[in-house]
Amino acid sequence: SQELEQSPQSLIVQEGKNLTINCTSSKTLYGLYWYKQKYGEGLIFLMMLQKGGEEKSHEKITAKLDEKKQQSSLHITASQPSHAGIYLCGAVNSGNTPLVFGKGTRLSVIA
């Protein structure tokens, strides 16, 4: 079964600093998804990557899927308190399988 490893498990950064979160799969990915969860709330979709080498951006958040489609990174530029939360990567390994998720990375942004 699909296993996703996220690193780091938690991260504390100073406001304005850049940061990167990684997601590594045990299998080749059909699709890789990034979600954000604010504490005590549901998950909000950020972006989806399918092609090897693909890169997408949303505001100050950029995600990339490596060429071999087994690792993705999420990069936040000039972090702000609004970026705080739990970032989860999710993956499918075929066209009709449901999403399975990594355990998440807890991000805190301090002033």
Place this chain on the structure above:
Amino acid sequence: DAGVIQSPRHEVTEMGQEVTLRCKPISGHDYLFWYRQTMMRGLELLIYFNNNVPIDDSGMPEDRFSAKMPNASFSTLKIQPSEPRDSAVYFCASSRSPHSTGELFFGEGSRLTVL
């Protein structure tokens, strides 16, 4: 659209009691998913439905857990009898396909505490 609606938001019960969690998916979404989130295990898929039919329930922990979807606008997740290790946040999500554009729409979750 109102989004995925879950109830109750919080439930505190005693071991051995029956717990029923409810979910109303987004209208027009053919897929409904139940996930459970804990600190130790993260977000785990319990079961998912397509057009009200259970497709994969291999994530359901044991026979104490059951899920139904009697119609396109309602699903329940029942735990009977409940145990302290069932304490978690249970999320319902819906989508137009298993992954479609990649967007699963999540409810706010039901936080269950079993004493």
